[in-house]
Amino acid sequence: MTDTRTRPLQRRLLRTFAALGLLGLLVVGVTGYTLVQWQATEDTLSRHYLRSLRLQEVRALAFDSLTQVPAAVRGEPDATAEYDESRAPLGRAFAEWADLAEDDGERAEVAAVRDAATRLDEGARRVLDLVATGEAEQATTALAEVEATLVEPFESLTAAAVETDREKRRELRADADAARRTATLTLALAGAGVVSLLLLVGAYLSGGVFAPVRRLHDALRGLDRGETGTRLPVDGDDEIAEVNRAFNALAERLATEHSPAQRVPGTPQEDATLLLRRMIAALRTDTTALADGAAPALLARIDAVEATLDRLGSLAYPVDLRPVPVEPAALLHEVLDRVADEVVRRSVSTDVEVDPDAGPLPLDRARVREAVGELVRNALDALPGRGGRLRLRAVRADDEPGTVALEVEDDGAGLSEDDVAWLYDGGPRPSASRGTGLRLVASVVEQHGGRLQLRTVPGGGTTARLLLPRTTPVPPLPEETR
Secondary structure: OOOOOOOHHHHHHHHHHHHHHHHHHHHHHHHHHHHHHHHHHHHHHHHHHHHHHHHHHHHHHHHHHHOHHHHHHOOOOOHHHHHHHHHOOHHHHHHHHHHOOOOHHHHHHHHHHHHHHHHHHHHHHHHHHHHHOOOHHHHHHHHHHHHHHHHHHHHHHHHHHHHHHHHHHHHHHHHHHHHHHHHHHHHHHHHHHHHHHHHHHHHHHHHHHHHHHHHHHHHHHHHHOOOOOOOOOOOOOOHHHHHHHHHHHHHHHHHHHOOOOOOOOOOHHHHHHHHHHHHHHHHHHHHHHHHHOOHHHHHHHHHHHHHHHHHHHHHOOOOOOOOEEEOHHHHHHHHHHHOHHHHHHOOOEEEEEEOHHHOOEEEOHHHHHHHHHHHHHHHHHHOOOOOOEEEEEEEEOOOOOOEEEEEEEEOOOOOOHHHHHHHHHOOOOOOOOOOOOHHHHHHHHHHOOOEEEEEEEOOOEEEEEEEEEOOOOOOOOOHHHO
């Protein structure tokens, strides 16, 4: 069952990155609010500029139309028509100016100017009416009255409105500049805050995650070199402490296996230890991914190494067999299934050949499966990084009646003479031997009353044959009990 509980280190990382996320949201919110306020101030300033333009347009249209009134008094025939034409856009200009008013004061200002313009228009039309009826003297008097009582108040009122707009524009421009400075400062502070938090997170990860991982990596490298005295700190209850406990237990186990009382050179037990070295070397590559949440996987790999230690320890000494009828075809396919992922990844060509008359055989299924698996492992190690051929066979051994041969054949680098001599002659182990585990395999086969046979050509491949009798063997007694 998969453990879905949140680990302590995972919780701390989640809290750290949640805080980073909240800070990011806060920065985005404050920055967005500041930018919105800045944009609103800029929009208000733009509207004010448009309002000022409409005020200037009202003044210009009103005074332009008034120039036609003296012309009418002087007797120009088209003056009245040109007056009407000049005043026509004034209503539109007042409407647009009123739409741009933002408060009651500005709306009251628009109403006052509109009222003054209306009175000015009424006075001008009285003059034009007198001109139309031929009362030139009365028209001149009325024009002077309009200029004295209506034009000057209109001009003063619109001039005051222009000055008010100018003052308001200065205030809005100051607000816009303040908003711009606030936005700039907010962005700078937000950037500094994010950078500071990232530096803190980096320091935490460096000291709390990456440094322990580096120590574990170095310790595993030392373990691969046979240095079993290293112990890692196990303070805390997070994933790293759990991994360190597992490492310390493994190192203690290996130290016990390497002690003078336990280590016997040239025995299957020493061979099992070399198998563990190879597994630890593969496990070491996983430590670089620990910071990405691979701690559970690494713990599982270390547990697998410890389980292998127990299994190989039991296989390294003669014990009672538990033979059952085993079909060679099923056994070979089961072994091949265990390495199927690697075979596919490395594009290794595989072939399984089974003689129908080769089984069933009375075997201790688990022990023989491990023995054949070790031969397959050695064969894969002998092949290049990609490609190569691996062939598994179960056939009757014609040269030995009553015997079935389980064969593992590869076209890889082959074994050296020293490797073969080490297996059969009990000589010293070659320092670069690829035949790790062969003595263990030979021991398992001998317990079944059979033997291990090797045919190898350096650079031309290897064929390993397990010659197994069809009858149930009597396992040999331990030497010390004979």
